Amino acid sequence: MGTCCCKNQPDSGADDDIIIDRREIEFISGTVTEDGLKSSALSNLTDKYVLDTLAVIRTLVDNDQDPPPSMLKLHSIADKEAGWLVVVRSMVQVIPLTDPLGPAVITLLLDDCPLPSKETVVHLCKFFDLSGESASESWKNPQLHRNICVVLGCIAERLAGPASIALLTNTTLEYLIAHLNEDNHPCVILFALIALEKFAQTSENKTSISKRLGHDPTNPLRTLEGWMSHSDYVHRQVGFCAQWCLDNLFICDGRPYSYENVDTQHLNAMLNSNDVSEYLKISPDGLQARCDASSFESVRCTFQVDEGVWYYEATIITAGVMQIGWATKDSKFLNHEGYGIGDDEVSVAYDGCRQLFWHSAQSQSHIHPSWKPGDILGSLLDLNNAQVIFYLNGDPLPPLTHVFSNAMRGFFAAASFMSFQQCEFNFGRKPFLHPPKDIPFQSFNDHAQLKDAEKIILPRHIRLQKLRAMSVEEGACTLCFDESATIVFLPCSHRGFCERCSLQLEICPMCRRHIKERQKVEEKLSVKEDVT
Incomplete structure (x- = not known):
C-alpha cells in the first residue's frame, strides 16, 4: 500500500502502555x-x-x-x-x-x-x-x-x-x-x-x-526555474516547483508558459495528463511527475502495449516512497485511501524505498539496496513469456509473474507517488542508460504516435477555461466529456458515465451509494438529462 500512513486514531479502549501517561x-x-x-x-x-x-x-x-x-x-x-x-x-x-x-x-x-x-x-x-x-x-x-x-x-x-x-x-x-x-x-x-x-x-x-x-x-522564481536541469537533484526539485508555480499560480507578465517552449519533436510517448489522479504535477514535457499532496497520486503513460517485450527507465529524483511499474486500463487510482500502482490484481510495482514489490496490495521483499537520487530504475514487461523484470542501475531482479494470472493485455507504464516525491521517465526518446543486455525489447517512443495537440500539458487554469468553453457533445460522459456515456450504476441506476471513468469510481458521485455493478446500456444519454 502506498502511503504507509496509518490513519487510525487511538480509541478510548487502547492499552495503558500505548496511551500517554x-x-x-x-x-x-x-x-x-x-x-x-x-x-x-x-x-x-x-x-x-x-x-x-x-x-x-x-x-x-x-x-x-x-x-x-x-x-x-x-x-x-x-x-x-x-x-x-x-x-x-x-x-x-x-x-x-x-x-x-x-x-x-x-x-x-x-x-x-x-x-x-x-x-x-x-x-x-x-x-x-x-x-x-x-x-x-x-x-x-x-x-x-x-x-x-x-x-x-x-x-x-x-x-x-x-x-x-x-x-x-x-x-x-x-x-x-x-x-x-x-x-x-x-x-x-x-x-x-x-x-x-x-x-x-x-x-x-x-x-x-x-x-x-x-x-x-x-x-x-524566474531564477529558480532555471534549476530544472541542474546536476544536483535537490536543485532540480526546486526548478520543477518554481516552474510549476509560475505556470499555475503566480503568473508573471511577459513570461511565456513553459508548454509553449517545450521541444516535442520525436516525443511519441509521455505521461497522460488526462489519466492522472487529481493532485499529481506533470512537467510541460510530460516526462516528469511530482506529488506535493498528502495523498498517494498516480499516473499512467499514453501508450498501451498488448504483446511483445517492452522496456522503459525512470530516474529517481527523490529517495522516498514511489511505486513504479505496470498497470492496466482497469487499475484504479484511490489516492486518498493510499492505493496506487501494485495495489490491485492487475498491476505490479517496484518500491525502492521500502525494498518491496507490490501486486494485489501484497508486498514481497527484494534484495536491491534502497534507491537514492540519481539511480535508474529499469522495468521490462515481457508479454511473450508473461514476466516482469526490474533493474536498478542495470542489476536485474528475478522475474515476477504474479500479475499475469489476472491480465495479459492492455498494459501501461505507471507510477504512484507519496508526498514530496518525484521522478523522470524515459520511454525511449533518449538512449537508455542501462538497457537489458540479454533480452531484445522495444521502446514506446519507437512505436507510439501522438498528435501535436496531445503533447501539450496545459496549466490547470488554462485547461479549466478550455473545458468551460468547449461544447459538450450530447451523450458525452459527465466526467471526462469525451467518451460516450454508456454505463449505468447499480443499484442506484444513475447514468451519465463512460466505461473508463466508471472504473475509477467506487461510489456514485450523485447519490454516494456504493457501486455494486456497472451495466452497459446501448442508448446514448444527454448530459442535460443525466445532470437532472
Whole structure:
C-alpha cells in the first residue's frame, strides 16, 4: 500500500502502555507544575517518540495496519493545544535533513492531529521567530528552517480559507519569500516554495503572494526555474516547483508558459495528463511527475502495449516512497485511501524505498539496496513469456509473474507517488542508460504516435477555461466529456458515465451509494438529462 500512513486514531479502549501517561497530559495542559514532569523531560520524551515514528514508518506497508505505539503517544500528547505545540516543536527540531521520509512524516503526524486554534498557530510562529534575519541564517541550520517550512505548508493546507489568511501575516510571508534566495540551502528553498503554494490555495493569499513577488525587481522564481536541469537533484526539485508555480499560480507578465517552449519533436510517448489522479504535477514535457499532496497520486503513460517485450527507465529524483511499474486500463487510482500502482490484481510495482514489490496490495521483499537520487530504475514487461523484470542501475531482479494470472493485455507504464516525491521517465526518446543486455525489447517512443495537440500539458487554469468553453457533445460522459456515456450504476441506476471513468469510481458521485455493478446500456444519454 502506498502511503504507509496509518490513519487510525487511538480509541478510548487502547492499552495503558500505548496511551500517554495521565501525568504527562496534565503537565502539558498546565495542571501539573513542580511536582510533575519537568518541561525538558517531556520534550525529550516527545523527541524520542518522533524519532521512533520516523524510524518505523518505512516498515508500515498495510493501510489497515495499526499505528505504531510511538505515533499513538504523539496523538495523545497533541490532543491538547499545549501538547500540539510540544509535538510540532519536537518535529521541527529533531527530524533530520537527510531522511527522505522526514517531510512526509511531518505531514502525516500533523494530518492526524487535531486542528490548532488561531491563537496556537500565532504562538507557534512567535516561537519560531519568523523574521527576515532568521531566514537569512538557513545555511547555518537548514534542518530547522526546512522543517519549519514543511509545518507552515501543512498547516496552511489544513486551515484553508479565513484561517489560512490569518496565518499568512506579513512576517510569515516575508519569512518564506526570504528563503527564495539562490544562495540559501536548496532544501529550505524547496519547502518554502511548497509552503507558498499551499497558502495560495486560498485566493486572497494567492493575490498577496503574487503582489509580493511582483515587487521584487527580479522575481526569484524566474531564477529558480532555471534549476530544472541542474546536476544536483535537490536543485532540480526546486526548478520543477518554481516552474510549476509560475505556470499555475503566480503568473508573471511577459513570461511565456513553459508548454509553449517545450521541444516535442520525436516525443511519441509521455505521461497522460488526462489519466492522472487529481493532485499529481506533470512537467510541460510530460516526462516528469511530482506529488506535493498528502495523498498517494498516480499516473499512467499514453501508450498501451498488448504483446511483445517492452522496456522503459525512470530516474529517481527523490529517495522516498514511489511505486513504479505496470498497470492496466482497469487499475484504479484511490489516492486518498493510499492505493496506487501494485495495489490491485492487475498491476505490479517496484518500491525502492521500502525494498518491496507490490501486486494485489501484497508486498514481497527484494534484495536491491534502497534507491537514492540519481539511480535508474529499469522495468521490462515481457508479454511473450508473461514476466516482469526490474533493474536498478542495470542489476536485474528475478522475474515476477504474479500479475499475469489476472491480465495479459492492455498494459501501461505507471507510477504512484507519496508526498514530496518525484521522478523522470524515459520511454525511449533518449538512449537508455542501462538497457537489458540479454533480452531484445522495444521502446514506446519507437512505436507510439501522438498528435501535436496531445503533447501539450496545459496549466490547470488554462485547461479549466478550455473545458468551460468547449461544447459538450450530447451523450458525452459527465466526467471526462469525451467518451460516450454508456454505463449505468447499480443499484442506484444513475447514468451519465463512460466505461473508463466508471472504473475509477467506487461510489456514485450523485447519490454516494456504493457501486455494486456497472451495466452497459446501448442508448446514448444527454448530459442535460443525466445532470437532472
